[in-house]
Amino acid sequence: MRYRNIIIIFSVVFIIILLRHFGATGWADRKIRFLFNLGSSAVYNISVSYNGGASRFNSVDDLKKGYVELLDKYNKNVVDQTELALLKEENAGLRELMGFLERNDLSFLGAEVISKSSDALRNTIVINRGSKDGVAMNMPVITGGGFYIGKIRKVELNSSVVQLINDQYSKIAATVLNNNKSIGVVEGGFGLSLQMNFIPQNEDILVGNDVITSGLEAEIPYGLILGRVDIVEKEPYQPFQKAILSPYIDLNKIRTVSVLLSS
Amino acid sequence: MKVLLKILKMIIVMSLLFLFHFFIVFFLPKPINTINIFFIFFILFIIGWEKSVIVWLAWLVFYVFELYAVTPLGFIIVPGVLSVIVVYLLYINVFTNRSWFTGAALSAIAILINRLAYLALVYTLNYSSGISKIVLRNFFTDLFWEITLTSAATGLLFFLLSKKINRFGRDKVQMIF
Numbered sequence: 001m002r003y004r005n006i007i008i009i010f011s012v013v014f015i016i017i018l019l020r021h022f023g024a025t026g027w028a029d030r031k032i033r034f035l036f037n038l039g040s041s042a043v044y045n046i047s048v049s050y051n052g053g054a055s056r057f058n059s060v061d062d063l064k065k066g067y068v069e070l071l072d073k074y075n076k077n078v079v080d081q082t083e084l085a086l087l088k089e090e091n092a093g094l095r096e097l098m099g100f101l102e103r104n105d106l107s108f109l110g111a112e113v114i115s116k117s118s119d120a121l122r123n124t125i126v127i128n129r130g131s132k133d134g135v136a137m138n139m140p141v142i143t144g145g146g147f148y149i150g151k152i153r154k155v156e157l158n159s160s161v162v163q164l165i166n167d168q169y170s171k172i173a174a175t176v177l178n179n180n181k182s183i184g185v186v187e188g189g190f191g192l193s194l195q196m197n198f199i200p201q202n203e204d205i206l207v208g209n210d211v212i213t214s215g216l217e218a219e220i221p222y223g224l225i226l227g228r229v230d231i232v233e234k235e236p237y238q239p240f241q242k243a244i245l246s247p248y249i250d251l252n253k254i255r256t257v258s259v260l261l262s263s
Numbered sequence: 264m265k266v267l268l269k270i271l272k273m274i275i276v277m278s279l280l281f282l283f284h285f286f287i288v289f290f291l292p293k294p295i296n297t298i299n300i301f302f303i304f305f306i307l308f309i310i311g312w313e314k315s316v317i318v319w320l321a322w323l324v325f326y327v328f329e330l331y332a333v334t335p336l337g338f339i340i341v342p343g344v345l346s347v348i349v350v351y352l353l354y355i356n357v358f359t360n361r362s363w364f365t366g367a368a369l370s371a372i373a374i375l376i377n378r379l380a381y382l383a384l385v386y387t388l389n390y391s392s393g394i395s396k397i398v399l400r401n402f403f404t405d406l407f408w409e410i411t412l413t414s415a416a417t418g419l420l421f422f423l424l425s426k427k428i429n430r431f432g433r434d435k436v437q438m439i440f
Contacts, residue, residue: 013340014337036330047290116289
């Protein structure tokens with residue numbers, strides 16, 4: 001291979017990059033994505049079914065332990081559901097009394113995950129909805145009815161790329177569901193866990209507290225679940241404390257998501 | 264007509280490669296899913312056919328991956344094409360023998376150049392603010408497994424192919440000027 005050929009190859013690479021930057025290769029990109037999405041979505045769906053959404057147990061004892069934990073959670077959930085229903089009723093009554101308007105202007109768009117990240121340093125997934133379905137940049141993405149998993153970072157005509165919450169560039173304003181309603185910033189880039197930083201030192205965070213989105217960001221509404229506090233790191237003489245969170249959802253086994261179109 | 268058939272054959276091969284890649288990444292457990300089927304194909308093609316058209320095929324493969332990356336344009340395609348050009352030149356000018364360890368070494372070098380060039384782009388163009396130590400540690404762990412498993416697979420495949428297919432036989436050497 002002569003040096004001239006190497007120069008030609010790199011010139012072609014840079015010309016294509018420039019053309020893509022100005023959108024000139026859009027028609028070819030759409031055709032390639034269509035074919036790529038067909039293959040990846042089929043294999044991805046089969047792999048999620050095969051690998052299963054449930055946890056695997058190494059022994060009968062583990063299975064029994066998992067069952068007992070689940071039963072406890074279910075019983076607690078029943079009690080919480082009852083209290084929640086009563087609180088909702090009371091809240092609705094109070095709102096009516098005070099003349100507040102109902103805020104329920106969220107609309108969702110269902111989407112399927114068709115591929116995972118192709119980048120070694122990033123945690124992203126590809127969904128089969130794009131600009132023609134009304135998807136736009138920075139729209140929040142949830143799963144399971146209310147678990148926040150990321151936001152839209154790249155939009156094409158028929159597909160979009162979602163940056164997951166455990167991606168190194170993901171930063172979300174969050175609130176801990178404790179007595180103080182502590183606020184902080186949940187960041188990704190720590191493997192499977194999330195880290196919540198800038199929590200005021202004088203506020204009490206307990207292991208097991210849930211963390212939700214704070215609604216302080218323009219596109220992300222209040223109340224979407226991020227995860228649960230696993231570890232609290234509190235050092236004396238530091239102005240802020242940290243918490244390590246684990247998401248409720250296994251971010252490697254997501255099959256369907258919803259994009260919040262408006263909030 | 265012959266040219267059209269060649270193009271069609273290459274499209275079918277690339278499609279099968281992509282399907283095989285999805286199977287490896289989505290089905291197999293870690294760390295086996297770090298095997299890079301594309302670099303195995305590139306190295307076997309370079310050794311078997313000794314043609315520079317492989318660089319254009321590599322360009323096509325990395326262009327498809329670029330379509331799904333959130334990194335700036337060129338972060339995937341430039342390191343990818345660079346790594347294939349470098350190993351092709353290495354094979355022609357340095358590794359002139361045809362053996363399983365040549366395949367394994369070229370595979371390791373190609374992946375190393377690809378990943379390190381990507382990391383260099385990230386740091387040089389200041390895209391690195393926010394890369395935590397854990398992400399870098401995971402990156403190098405995955406890189407280690409990718410190099411180890413991919414080069415082992417390349418060496419093994421070349422060894423098996425050299426026994427069955429004349430093209431990969433040890434006594435078939437072409438000098439390219």
